[in-house]
Amino acid sequence: MALIVQKFGGTSVASTDRIKNVAKRVARWKTQGHDIIVVPSAMSGETNRLIALAREISPSPDPRELDVIASTGEQVTIGLLAMAMHEEGLKAKSYTGPQVRVLTDSTFTKARILQIDDERIRKDLAEGNVVVVAGFQGADEDGNITTLGRGGSDTSAVALAAALEADECQIYTDVDGVYTTDPRVVPEARKLDTITFEEMLEMASLGSKVLQIRSVEFAGKYKVKLRVLSSFQDEGEGTLITVEEDKKMEQPIISGIAFNRDEAKLTVLGVPDRPGIAYQILGPVADANIDVDMIIQNVGHDGTTDFSFTVNRAEYAKALELLKEVVSKMGARGVIGDNKTCKVSAVGVGMRSHPGIASKMFGALGAEGINIQMISTSEIKISVVIEEKYLELAVRVLHKAFGLDKGD
Numbered sequence: 001m002a003l004i005v006q007k008f009g010g011t012s013v014a015s016t017d018r019i020k021n022v023a024k025r026v027a028r029w030k031t032q033g034h035d036i037i038v039v040p041s042a043m044s045g046e047t048n049r050l051i052a053l054a055r056e057i058s059p060s061p062d063p064r065e066l067d068v069i070a071s072t073g074e075q076v077t078i079g080l081l082a083m084a085m086h087e088e089g090l091k092a093k094s095y096t097g098p099q100v101r102v103l104t105d106s107t108f109t110k111a112r113i114l115q116i117d118d119e120r121i122r123k124d125l126a127e128g129n130v131v132v133v134a135g136f137q138g139a140d141e142d143g144n145i146t147t148l149g150r151g152g153s154d155t156s157a158v159a160l161a162a163a164l165e166a167d168e169c170q171i172y173t174d175v176d177g178v179y180t181t182d183p184r185v186v187p188e189a190r191k192l193d194t195i196t197f198e199e200m201l202e203m204a205s206l207g208s209k210v211l212q213i214r215s216v217e218f219a220g221k222y223k224v225k226l227r228v229l230s231s232f233q234d235e236g237e238g239t240l241i242t243v244e245e246d247k248k249m250e251q252p253i254i255s256g257i258a259f260n261r262d263e264a265k266l267t268v269l270g271v272p273d274r275p276g277i278a279y280q281i282l283g284p285v286a287d288a289n290i291d292v293d294m295i296i297q298n299v300g301h302d303g304t305t306d307f308s309f310t311v312n313r314a315e316y317a318k319a320l321e322l323l324k325e326v327v328s329k330m331g332a333r334g335v336i337g338d339n340k341t342c343k344v345s346a347v348g349v350g351m352r353s354h355p356g357i358a359s360k361m362f363g364a365l366g367a368e369g370i371n372i373q374m375i376s377t378s379e380i381k382i383s384v385v386i387e388e389k390y391l392e393l394a395v396r397v398l399h400k401a402f403g404l405d406k407g408d
Helices: 016-031 046-057 063-070 072-087 119-126 152-163 197-205 213-222 277-287 313-330 349-353 357-367 388-401
Strands: 003-008 035-040 092-095 102-104 113-116 130-133 137-139 145-147 168-173 194-196 226-230 239-242 256-272 292-297 304-312 334-347 374-378 381-387
Touching: 003 016, 003 152, 016 035, 016 072, 035 072, 035 119, 035 152, 046 063, 046 072, 063 072, 063 145, 072 092, 072 130, 092 119, 113 152, 119 130, 137 152, 152 168, 152 213, 194 197, 197 213, 197 239, 197 256, 197 334, 213 226, 256 277, 256 313, 256 388, 277 292, 277 304, 277 313, 292 374, 304 313, 313 334, 334 388, 357 381, 357 388, 381 388
Parallel strands: 003 035, 003 168, 035 130, 092 130, 102 137, 168 226, 194 239
Antiparallel strands: 102 113, 137 145, 226 239, 256 304, 256 334, 292 304, 334 381, 374 381
16 A cells, blocks of 8 residues: 555546546546545646736736636635545545645745645545545745645645655646657657656646646655656556666666756847956846756857857747847947747766767757857757747757667
């Protein structure tokens, strides 16, 4: 018998029929003797609907009141799911985050979990109940309802698994696992049986949408075994995300190709080549809450240099206007931008012990006439910025170059 936390996303509970199917799935696990905690999201589209309602009242809703409204979507789901489990003959109890006492900080709309009181849940499990806990929400020390922001239900599930020392946290989504890349771009993409936390963290940060990065960080920190499974298929083991183990020394050099379409590049031309110039450029950008990704400063020539960096495409116009002011103050030659770029990355822990990965990657792209504009590396990833029009070609080429279409 194991203690398992199961998280179901919005598409998995998008209708009463799907909620009934989730109840049937949970019942199968329960009849095998497992203790089950279920963490559902709001029904698909419901949180967006609630936020839109708030914005009909106020264009800039008070964050505290917005959390009061946004948290109700999960409350509906947990009640319906507990009722569906009763219909399956299961004992089940539902709780909101505040009822469980999921303690968070007071950062409304993007709170962080500080502590979870597991006493009530353990008592209910001992009495044979399936415990249904609303994801995405908690309360601060003053009792204010808070929500955890994007990916909050994944984070709730992982946090509960950590607090209760669960054997596994299962994330049910509309895909049956983590793939070597997006199958919609590369039909030959394969589902991975296992992937390390390090690799999954890189994949999530580089554009893979299977898991939210905060939940992967949390799981890695507390060593919670994560498994990604499909809500719509009864068979298959999904993908297990776990710590790197010695027995996996022969694992593939590259585990996956990630990509992000939402990149934009900015270049400040003719920057005075002196100490502190990077801060003069990026300081105002940071003050404007614009996240910077890749950065390149060219070799200085005649006392000046060019300074390039990337931002999310949604922040491009704001960053460009800001840089025009910065440039005029520092005496640089000007600023240019390109919001038609993308980032493609090769990820794999095997990269640490295998030289030549970068040259292989650059050679494969060069053979297709794809120009690399920027490069960034870490121990287990190589990322390049290229023109957006070449994105799908680049992903297919790299997927094939590293043998990801062939399997073991």
